[in-house]
Amino acid sequence: MRVLVFSHGHPTFSKGGGEYAAYYLYKGIDETPGHEAWFAARGEEKLLHLGTPIASLNKKEYLISGNADIPHLTTWLPLDDESDYAHMLRTIRPDVIHFHHYVHLGLELIRAAKRICPNARIVLTLHEYIAICMNSGQMVKTDGRLCHQASPRECSQCFPDRTPETFFLRERYIKSFFSIVDEFVSPSEFLRDRYIAWGIPAERISVIENGLPPTTRLAPRPIEKGKIRGRFAYFGQINPFKGVDVVLEAFAQLPDLVKSQISLDIFGSGLKNQSIEYQAKFAALLDENKGYIHYHGAYEPHEMGRIMADVDWVLMGSVWWENSPLVIQEAYSHGRPVICPDIGGMAEKVKNGVTGLHYRARDHISLASTVEKAISEEGLYDRLLAGIPKASTIENCVQAHLRLYESVELANVHS
């Protein structure tokens, strides 16, 4: 099978979970005997050539121009039969065209792909909630509250300068392209349910967990008898959505006796992109708690094993729903339980009391008591370790996708 995977970014230039997932899928398929895959990722203008919107990095990987923003998701890339886009598709002759995203790329690529390759199956992976929510696809209201269901009227409350009709048109436009997608893939049940509620027929969305490169499960961190499992780590972007401030505030609240026995290590980049106020708050919390909280900055994926070896718990602070956070799969693959908010994709992937612990989302007091429970409850850690599932590997993910591709019948055009 010949598979072309589109991604909103190339992990060489844009290191996000979605970009890696798309790239691993392409690589995995391409390495599977009997199959061949190509990768086309949206690239910034400066990475491209003059006079063509497409630049190949090698025979299998392309960069393609695009600037489809979240409000409009539209591209002005030429898409006629003589276009560079059509040329690329005709060269690859894919049996499956898998849009691992459409943001930055533009929804129109989907319809043009269908026209240029009428016999190709169109598969689309849903990541966050960009089709549903204009607020960065987070389904968090612009005043910070969690959003449970979008509607043109409610969305216009989040964006007072836009009318409800703007959101209706946006939804209608997106759906006019989704109607020609043969099959959707969601990495979580939670996200799938949100898109079903939004209008995608349930039978057209399959759940396939993202895969990770094979990892050796680590033994628990060796500790002396009588010592507690008090090493916590946070991995991820430093931004308000990821809620690292919730985590810091929770630890600052812990009793001094607890503080003296534990540590929190923060790994992640992005602090510099945040507002001055956010940076100041972050710095102040670090400073007040410098004895046991350490900020390490960015890390590379290959360092994960070494870092995880010294960690007992992986912590999440996200204040939005999440989909299927990579960090949960990484924690599982290294054999570490996760403490996370009790909402969305996180609550789905982490079973409370089985593979990790939940706390009340956005509530640092709840997190503080969960941390106290984690270090004090007899037998809890061993029980959770036993409950941690095998993480999905790239191999699992690739096989699931290939099975899906084979099962997909070309959908009739839906209205």
Next chain:
Amino acid sequence: MRFMNLNLKKKVKKFSMPNLVDVQTAPVSIGSDTATPPQRLKVDKAVRRGTKIIIDGWTNADVDFSLIIGVSELRVHREASSRADVAKHLHMPSGDGLGFTLTVESTINEPLTLVWTDLSGIRGLSMPLTCALEPSANEDFAPAEMLGNVFDDTAVGALAIDHSIALGANGILIYGWHHFRKGKLASLQLHAADGTILDITDSLFPLARDDVMRAMQARFDDISEFCGFIAHINSPTNKLDNPKLEIRLVDGTREHLRIPVSKEDISGIPLIKDLLSRVPAAHRIQARLFDLFDQHLGPVIEKISQARPAFDGAIIERQFGTAPENPKISVIVPLYGRYDFVRYQLAHFADDIEFKNIDLIYVIDDPKIITETNELATIYQPVFNLPFRTLSYDCNLGFAGANNVGVSRARGETIVLLNSDVLPREHGWVTKLKNALDHLPEAGMVGPLLQFADDSVQHAGMVAKRDTRLPGFILNIHPGKGQPWNGPDTPHECQMLTAACIMLEKAHYLAAGGLDEGYVIGDFEDSDLCLALRKQGKRLWLVPQAKLWHLERQSQNLGSISSYRQLLTLFNGWRFYRKIQDGKIADPAQFTKVKA
């Protein structure tokens, strides 16, 4: 300011009564004739500005000034200035101190007499000064704006002409305000440029002028808010004419005022906009608006509208995609302002197989968006892979005109008029309408159910309604608008249908004369077309099986009439009513009882 209340008669008696001197026409001699240089006085300018009286002039005599207003003599504030021109005239070495500006505050509206007193106490008095009214800088006091167009006498009344528009053979429109005390005014006579004199006393249509009332009620306690007026007088007037208004008072006095004719060279819609914009506070005369159009503005606007040159410009046609070979149906979508709807519509037509053989026409009725629309068409046509055309021309014809252009180029025998903000809910809607048009009894026009984005009813047929808030007018209402659609989905006959989406035979459209472009900018032309078909015995059907969304843009709210655009809608409403009355189109009341 200190007042010296003097009894002039007594005071003056002590001296010989001085001759009253005209100090405004030319310099006059005062004091000794033998002095060298001779002593002279001249008033260059006397104005009232709000409550301030300002007198500019010059003198080389050593005199003090005061002012007599009515029976009071007031001290003045004097500021000296240099007048080199005067010095030269009088052969004096320097003009320093020759000029003067006298100011005094007074609200008393009585004749002004300038008084000068020399060192020996000898006084001279001027004839009553001719005093101009000037707009005050810090008061929004509209009446004072009218230099020279104002009659004002506390004992009698006041009248001001604010503006007037010469309409050539169609007469003249005069805007102003007036208030006369009971039993003072005999008549108002218009002196036309050609010398004819018309009595227009009863031709003034009262308008609300709260500003005038507030400014004048201290002096006229019985003045009403409706002291404003507009008058259309059928006296041919051109821009260069200088018509006058004569005020005849009961006591025989006659005052002449200049009617300031606007020199602005505008016609067509800008002129209509101008004359409607000058109607103040229309909401205050809401109950009389029909009469305003019927008696004054309606026929005038109709004439201005008719005088607009017919469109004969070039129509540029661009084909996108391969034109269908033999389309039976043309879908005509006018674009004005927003062109992005094209993208949304194409996305919804794209997978509807019927559109492969439909003659889809976008009529760009807005020169500002021609480039953008064609650019968008170029980009998105390959994406949506549908054939369509754009028609463009270098003007804005309005909804009726744009559709008429579209129909004139339509290839199909059946036409659909469609708004750009209408999106189909499902495929096959064109065929549903076509079947209904072909098979329903006497069907002359069919339309779908139109729904808002929240699926509530936007249009399920249109009904003419008399509105008690706007007596005289017939307005179109959409029964059930904003409420859930509860069916049934079987076709039913309607009084009228909205042109946001209608289907009819091109021949019937043309036989009815198309959409009437006499409705300025646009309103009522769709109901007009409905009633024109009705007059030919055709029936109109709503076909709710076909459902489309209509994201009706912010529509006008006639609940509060505050803009010219709303007045224009009412003009169209007046015109619609007149056409019904004149039997040019069918009376909707014939078909369904017009709701009271």
